[in-house]
Amino acid sequence: MAGFRTLDDIGNARGKRVLVRVDLNVPVADGKISDFTRIERIIPTLTELSDKGAKVILLAHFGRPKDGPDPVFSLDPVANAVSAMIGRPVAFAADCIGNEAADAVSTMKDGDILLLENTRFHKGEEKNDPDFTKALAANGDIYVNDAFSAAHRAHASTEGLAHLLPAYAGRTMEAELQALEKGLGNPARPVVAIVGGAKVSSKLDLLMNLVKKVDALVIGGGMANTFLAARGESVGKSLCEHDLAGTARQIMIEAASAGCAIILPSDGVVAREFKAGAANETVVINAVPDDAMILDVGPKTVEAVNQWIDRAATLVWNGPLGAFEIEPFDTATVAAARHAAERTREGKLVSVAGGGDTVSALNHAGAADDFTYVSTAGGAFLEWMEGKDLPGVEVLKA
Numbered sequence: 001m002a003g004f005r006t007l008d009d010i011g012n013a014r015g016k017r018v019l020v021r022v023d024l025n026v027p028v029a030d031g032k033i034s035d036f037t038r039i040e041r042i043i044p045t046l047t048e049l050s051d052k053g054a055k056v057i058l059l060a061h062f063g064r065p066k067d068g069p070d071p072v073f074s075l076d077p078v079a080n081a082v083s084a085m086i087g088r089p090v091a092f093a094a095d096c097i098g099n100e101a102a103d104a105v106s107t108m109k110d111g112d113i114l115l116l117e118n119t120r121f122h123k124g125e126e127k128n129d130p131d132f133t134k135a136l137a138a139n140g141d142i143y144v145n146d147a148f149s150a151a152h153r154a155h156a157s158t159e160g161l162a163h164l165l166p167a168y169a170g171r172t173m174e175a176e177l178q179a180l181e182k183g184l185g186n187p188a189r190p191v192v193a194i195v196g197g198a199k200v201s202s203k204l205d206l207l208m209n210l211v212k213k214v215d216a217l218v219i220g221g222g223m224a225n226t227f228l229a230a231r232g233e234s235v236g237k238s239l240c241e242h243d244l245a246g247t248a249r250q251i252m253i254e255a256a257s258a259g260c261a262i263i264l265p266s267d268g269v270v271a272r273e274f275k276a277g278a279a280n281e282t283v284v285i286n287a288v289p290d291d292a293m294i295l296d297v298g299p300k301t302v303e304a305v306n307q308w309i310d311r312a313a314t315l316v317w318n319g320p321l322g323a324f325e326i327e328p329f330d331t332a333t334v335a336a337a338r339h340a341a342e343r344t345r346e347g348k349l350v351s352v353a354g355g356g357d358t359v360s361a362l363n364h365a366g367a368a369d370d371f372t373y374v375s376t377a378g379g380a381f382l383e384w385m386e387g388k389d390l391p392g393v394e395v396l397k398a
């Protein structure tokens, strides 16, 4: 790929300690991995390096731990899932730096695979701290980044390491960038984006630029509630970042001046508990009870979303329309996903979706295989759409 060194350029890797940044931030439901797509996608890189006799040392984050090591965010169970998928043993070390990591690396044989514990257990990761980066680099001779979906983060393991070790793009990184360029480099118009999900604070700013790139922005999921609140609607106990109402209002103003339509839910399915089968009712948006949460968009909204999908020549989707992991709050996401899949099958739509949970939702709907392209990336994909430079990609450029 232009501008990058890839695994083709790595030369003789036998016996080399290769630090491979992967994205193992997989969706989990009831303590079990609910979607394996991110693991599946890294297998080509791991197999190739292991076959070349490299000592393959995996670096990854999991969730957003706040205060150091926390068993809830341990990658330990994920090692077994990677092992099952690749059909080779994958060892695990309980720290990504220090003696624990060094000891595990020192016992590796050529071709072995080792997963190190969550990089975010150290504050230096997100700060891209030079000392922490050096401590990570101490265990490697070569750095490979195969985590396109984390490339929007300028963290030690996604950006910093590339300054200290010879750096290469992995096969998934390469494939993701090629596929996005092919599907969305010069998109057929109208372009409609659907943005939902729960990462409101970290994705809201992205929408400011996205509205300048797309013809319509459909906002659903937890993301919609902040916009509804900004418009003065009561959203009860719904997931909502009330302090970001000003940003949401600004996005609506930007959209109006860029000629981008903003589509917000007109109805919602509300419940008092966040659990499967919780008693629920469909209400119009200005009638959400104070003690209820909107857990899905309602049928009228689905109709409107599907009409926008019908108008679109290109669809970009990140973030589910509702809490799809718990039935029946998967209804809107499943309906819209199947509708987009059908339009794509009919050759009327180029559909590109991305995000850990979004992919999981499309798989749940049985729609993923019909989409033109499904990226593992959520936030990174949206930033790429905006035209932003991704730190983890830029640093790989020769």
Ligand SMILES: Nc1ncnc2c1ncn2[C@@H]1O[C@H](COP(=O)(O)OP(=O)(O)OP(=O)(O)O)[C@@H](O)[C@H]1O
Pocket (backbone or CB within 6 Å): 196, 197, 198, 199, 200, 220, 221, 222, 223, 239, 294, 295, 296, 318, 319, 320, 321, 322, 323, 324, 325, 354, 355, 356, 357, 358, 359, 376, 377, 378, 379, 380
């Ligand atoms: N109305 C809602 N209330 C609460 N949670 C919601 C609602 N709608 C969607 N969600 C949650 O949003 C989560 C997914 O959001 P998220 O922004 O992480 O998407 P993603 O596709 O995983 O993107 P990324 O890869 O960037 O994380 C799901 O766990 C889902 O339950």
Ligand SMILES: O=C(O)[C@H](O)COP(=O)(O)O
Pocket (backbone or CB within 6 Å): 023, 025, 063, 064, 149, 150, 153, 202, 355, 356, 377, 378, 379, 380
């Ligand atoms: O799930 C993702 O989008 C990536 O793994 C990045 O996770 P983050 O938003 O917590 O940095």
